[in-house]
Amino acid sequence: MSVAHVQSAVASVNDPEYPDVSIVDLGLVESVTVSDAGDAATVGLIPTFSGCPALDMIAADVERAVLALTDVTTCTVEWLPGPVWTNERLTDRARTTLADEFTVVLRRKDGGLRCPICGSDAVADQSLAGPTRCRSVAWCDSCRNPVEVMR
Numbered sequence: 001m002s003v004a005h006v007q008s009a010v011a012s013v014n015d016p017e018y019p020d021v022s023i024v025d026l027g028l029v030e031s032v033t034v035s036d037a038g039d040a041a042t043v044g045l046i047p048t049f050s051g052c053p054a055l056d057m058i059a060a061d062v063e064r065a066v067l068a069l070t071d072v073t074t075c076t077v078e079w080l081p082g083p084v085w086t087n088e089r090l091t092d093r094a095r096t097t098l099a100d101e102f103t104v105v106l107r108r109k110d111g112g113l114r115c116p117i118c119g120s121d122a123v124a125d126q127s128l129a130g131p132t133r134c135r136s137v138a139w140c141d142s143c144r145n146p147v148e149v150m151r
């Protein structure tokens, strides 16, 4: 089994909270290695936010996808302590899908927010409490829609 096979299996795993976005596009996959004999795969992932309840599901999904490959008998999924995930790891495809389908906005480096619906900068943080600990809710003053902020 080659690394490329394992990588494509990993790329078939989508985030449980954003079903159309692959964990590869989310920038969660840091390393993929295969043993010399080709029967053992190790996948190193970095969490978007530690303590996210989806992490266990993601690890189980990765394991299942890799073990479905012929010749792979063991798959180890590791949550790596670093590098730290930032939203710069998202691919353009992930950004587009998150904005269009899930109205998720990404915080810019300067801390600003841009509405994924109307493109306005008039987005105000509403509260720290969000649907999950990974996200918070903000409010767009321009189109008057709630948007989710990915931390």
Ligand SMILES: [Zn+2]
Residues within 6 Å of the ligand: 115, 116, 117, 118, 119, 120, 140, 141, 142, 143, 144, 145
């Ligand atoms: Zn808006």
